[in-house]
Amino acid sequence: KRHLLSAADLSRDDAELVLSTAAELRSLADRPIKKLPALRGRTVVNLFFEDSTRTRISFEAAAKRLSADVINFAAKGSSLSKGESLKDTALTLEAMGADAVVVRHGASGAPHRLAHSGWVRSSVVNAGDGTHEHPTQALLDAFTLWRHLGEEKRGGLEGRRVAIVGDVLHSRVARSNALLLKTLGAEVTLVGPPTLLPVGVEEWGVETSYDLDAVIPKVDAVMMLRVQRERMQGGFFPTPREYSRRYGLDGRRMATLQDHTIVMHPGPMVRGMEITADVADSDRSVIVEQVTNGVAVRMAVLYLLLGGSESESNE
């Protein structure tokens, strides 16, 4: 494949190839010299129109560990403030010889526009588009689940149960995770208040519930979502206090989990809102490991998109 735009584009074989490649690459992190020459001479551009800590830095680390050259573009301080369009920005990158463009944008569908417009010849990787998708986050989450629950083998997530909790409505992470986990054979339950579950969410092929306490004792992983207040134009309902009481993961709720159940969060976290500090910092929490795994998974994605010869590429 030439682009990674949506978790829906990944077959089970595609996804498991990324996971097994990431497993090989993750072992690099334990070596004194962390670099491979695989992408020497290739250029990866991080094109971030929205803020990011984890995704941007881990794509940069991933590209550098594969010996690619990296150009970081952030909207702040760029000519976007002078009215430059996505098209002209893309043409500028093309003129500089980008082989891969990793794009985060506030508009859902912006990476698809970039990939299919003919403005760039490079591979396009969706690093989060509006409220739509964040496929590499789903891959790193699946990788983390696979390491903890799936014994790192093909089919390892079959029948595993995952609860994705909170502001599903505004979450590209939830959509990409639901799609990918389903592809990998896991059973997903989306939990949140009715106002924060999207209309038609059943079409994602998942269960839904408004009752966190009923769901979490049955699952193998609880994935908490950030409450995205910046995307709530019409105010926040329920109130923050009510939200935390009904949908926040605190020590009392954590005590109802099975012994092997892990707690995840894609970050950034709002401590005290969707997750309390004691839970985030507990032994069950794999939140920091998710970040580590993000580098290996993004190395795998860049390697699989760019590592083959030009003639092997196809759309």
Ligand code: CP
């Ligand atoms: N999980 C995630 O996408 O984090 P950033 O917004 O910091 O990249």
